[in-house]
Amino acid sequence: DAGITQSPRHKVTETGTPVTLRCHQTENHRYMYWYRQDPGHGLRLIHYSYGVKDTDKGEVSDGYSVSRSKTEDFLLTLESATSSQTSVYFCAVSGTSLNEQYFGPGTRLTVT
Amino acid sequence: QQQVKQSPQSLIVQKGGIPIINCAYENTAFDYFPWYQQFPGKGPALLIAIRPDVSEKKEGRFTISFNKSAKQFSLHIMDSQPGDSATYFCAASGQGGSEKLVFGKGTKLTVNP
Numbered sequence: 001d002a003g004i005t006q007s008p009r010h011k012v013t014e015t016g017t018p019v020t021l022r023c024h025q026t027e028n029h030r031y032m033y034w035y036r037q038d039p040g041h042g043l044r045l046i047h048y049s050y051g052v053k054d055t056d057k058g059e060v061s062d063g064y065s066v067s068r069s070k071t072e073d074f075l076l077t078l079e080s081a082t083s084s085q086t087s088v089y090f091c092a093v094s095g096t097s098l099n100e101q102y103f104g105p106g107t108r109l110t111v112t
Numbered sequence: 113q114q115q116v117k118q119s120p121q122s123l124i125v126q127k128g129g130i131p132i133i134n135c136a137y138e139n140t141a142f143d144y145f146p147w148y149q150q151f152p153g154k155g156p157a158l159l160i161a162i163r164p165d166v167s168e169k170k171e172g173r174f175t176i177s178f179n180k181s182a183k184q185f186s187l188h189i190m191d192s193q194p195g196d197s198a199t200y201f202c203a204a205s206g207q208g209g210s211e212k213l214v215f216g217k218g219t220k221l222t223v224n225p
Contacts, residue, residue, distance in 0.1 A: 033212075042118075042201060042217040043156065058212070090155050099144040099205045101213055103155035 004104035023091030032074040118216025135202035142204040
């Protein structure tokens, strides 16, 4: 599992509330990623990080922000959750030039 | 804009059959093509990957075939088992420090006993 944990694993929240998801890794990988997975859409990249305090947008970044203050932690924040952000969120890491990405167990988020 | 097209969406085979999942890409700068396997409630797991300098790669019962001129690659599962029932995703990425993967939409495979 590449030493990746995600918290919380499940969360139900109301529309308009802020939500922060955490990804924690123990193997000092340089790159970290946040994806969302929805039926019929596969995995879509939200944001990624290529080092501490270095982040960039992915394909579906609107409504999301990220922060990486330490190598091991990558936070995904929904400033004001909407029902369209109901999804399963996966964190991934990679640390070499071989593009191999390893995924965490996921967080199921429901916005009511 | 979908850069990796995967087919079929779902596939049902009998135990011992050889399911084949196909992917096509558009970006000729892609040079890394992995396949991921995902079981319900779990994160995707890297299964096998290929680079365009070879046309085929085997790992156990799993084989990737790659056709650079057609910009297509496929996953074959030999002697499929019920335990192979999962969703499979192809992906592609190019060179560069960000190593961003672009995923296909997935194929749900069911292997009947």
